[in-house]
Amino acid sequence: MIITVASGKGGTGKTLVSTSLALSLGAENVRFFDCDVEEPNGYIFLKPVIDKSVKVYLPKPRVNIEKCNFCGSCASACVYNAVAVIKPMAGKTKGSVLFFYELCHSCGACSLACTQRAIHEEPGEKGEVETGTAKNGFFFAHGRLKPSEANPVPLVKAVKKYAEDGKINIIDSSPGTSCPVVQAVNGSDFCLLVTEPTPFGLNDLALAVEMTRELNVPAGVVINRSDIGDSAVEEYCSKEKVPVLLRIPFRREIAVAYSKGIPLVESSPEFREVFKKLFYDICSIVEAKRRQK
Ligand code: SF4
Ligand code: SF4
Numbered sequence: 001m002i003i004t005v006a007s008g009k010g011g012t013g014k015t016l017v018s019t020s021l022a023l024s025l026g027a028e029n030v031r032f033f034d035c036d037v038e039e040p041n042g043y044i045f046l047k048p049v050i051d052k053s054v055k056v057y058l059p060k061p062r063v064n065i066e067k068c069n070f071c072g073s074c075a076s077a078c079v080y081n082a083v084a085v086i087k088p089m090a091g092k093t094k095g096s097v098l099f100f101y102e103l104c105h106s107c108g109a110c111s112l113a114c115t116q117r118a119i120h121e122e123p124g125e126k127g128e129v130e131t132g133t134a135k136n137g138f139f140f141a142h143g144r145l146k147p148s149e150a151n152p153v154p155l156v157k158a159v160k161k162y163a164e165d166g167k168i169n170i171i172d173s174s175p176g177t178s179c180p181v182v183q184a185v186n187g188s189d190f191c192l193l194v195t196e197p198t199p200f201g202l203n204d205l206a207l208a209v210e211m212t213r214e215l216n217v218p219a220g221v222v223i224n225r226s227d228i229g230d231s232a233v234e235e236y237c238s239k240e241k242v243p244v245l246l247r248i249p250f251r252r253e254i255a256v257a258y259s260k261g262i263p264l265v266e267s268s269p270e271f272r273e274v275f276k277k278l279f280y281d282i283c284s285i286v287e288a289k290r291r292q293k
Contacts, residue, residue, distance in 0.1 A: 002169045003282060004188040004217075007195060008204025010175035013224035013248070014194045018172040019045040020264040021192075024275035027137030031167050035184040036174040037127060037143035037155040045263045048140035050132035056143075056158045058106040060124030063097040067118035070095045077113035080105050102150045127155045131162060152180040160184070168279075176204075177211045185212060189286045191219045192245070192278075197229030202236055209242055218289050220282065225250040243285070246278050 005018035019042055022032045034042035061074075061083075074097065075083040082103035088095035101124065111119040127145040134140040141162045143155040152174070160183075163169040173184035185191050191212045195205040205221065212219040221237050226247035237244050248254075248264075248271075257267030265271045 001167075001190075001283075001286065002163055002171060002188040003190045003192060003279075004171040004173055004185045005192045005194060006173040006181055006185055006208060007175050007193060008177060008206075008208035009200060012175070012194045012196050012201065013222075014175060015041055015045065015172055016224070016248075016258055016264050017192065017194050017222050017246075018042065018170055020271060021275050021279065022046070022134070022138065022170045023136060023263055023265050024272045025168055025279060027134075029166075029168050030138040031162065031164060031169045032134060032138060032140050033159050033162065033169065033171045034140075034142035035156045035159050035171050035180070037145045037152045037159065037180065038174060040142040040144060042142060042172050043140070044261045046134040046136075046140055047261075048132040048134045050130045050140075052131045054129045054131075054158075056126045056129060056155055057123040058126050058154055059108065059121035060101060060104060060106065061099055061108075061110050061119050062122055063099070064118050064120070065094075065096065067116045068095070068097055069116055069118075070097075071116075073113040073115065074110035074119060077109040078107075079109070080107075083110055102148055105151050106154070127152075129155070129158050129162075153183045156180045156183045160187075177207045182211060182215065185217055186215050188217050190282050191217045192222055192282070193219055193242075194222045194224055195233055196225050197223055197231070197233045199230075199232065201229070202232050205233060206236065209240060218285055220245040220285065222246045222248065222278075224248045243281075245281050246274065 007014040022030050034040040070087045072085045075085045080103045082100045084098045086096045129143050131141045141159050143159040145152050145155050173181050193208050195201040220243045227249045
């Protein structure tokens with residue numbers, strides 16, 4: 001089973017929920033994946049011993065300018081505007097083909113479009129996947145996107161490859177509803193959406209719910225700091241028939257412990273049973289969805 005923990009916006013407590021869920025379920029069957037590859041922070045709470053690091057490479061286009069006739073087909077083919085062709089000016093400048101690798105998605109379209117065979121591909125480092133064992137014994141993996149790299153999706157894919165059938169695979173996605181989040185949520189059995197009871201929380205939750213519907217992934221909501229703010233998130237969930245599976249009240253001691261890297265279920269052990277029940281509720285929803293198929 002794959003459970004992805006996501007949130008429409010940052011700072012709602014997504015990692016607080018994902019790490020506490022993992023820590024509540026025992027070490028044997030759990031595998032934890034931090035797919036927030038631009039800013040992984042699950043390790044702060046799970047304190048893994050990392051024993052393996054694998055670099056992730058993607059093809060990067062290079063040009064042999066001697067073969068180029070400056071036709072511009074490569075630039076036209078690139079939907080990411082990652083190529084610019086500068087035509088030569090007789091007697092003044094040599095032409096050139098410039099690749100903006102921060103924008104390049106390694107799609108290969110430019111080399112396919114080049115009839116002169118002037119473009120070839122070389123491996124370019126995207127980042128790395130580190131794997132190891134969390135402090136309480138379960139498998140841990142996270143991705144680290146190389147600074148200056150723009151597209152985290154391939155690294156999210158690389159982290160997810162470590163998920164195993166028959167295990168409880170818990171994925172902590174990046175916040176928002178952009179491509180890396182879609183990549184993290186896609187193919188999950190369930191998506192837990194963490195939000196807060198504020199107008200911003202509601203707005204971003206609604207976008208996240210739409211995303212899970214597009215991906216046909218069943219979803220449920222965790223409302224963090226549930227006793228502050230307003231009731232609009234509850235009303236929205238009721239109207240949209242999205243179950244609210246857990247409410248975590250605001251407590252100063254939880255926030256203080258969290259700021260020191262202490263997971264919720266360690267600072268407030270009574271939450272272990274709460275998170276176990278959350279897991280069983282998720283299993284019931286997943287099972288009901290399977291029966292409908
Ligand atoms: S498509 Fe090939 S030949 Fe044309 S400008 Fe690009 S690299 Fe040069
Ligand atoms: S590989 Fe794709 S994204 Fe990168 S420069 Fe070529 S066409 Fe653009």
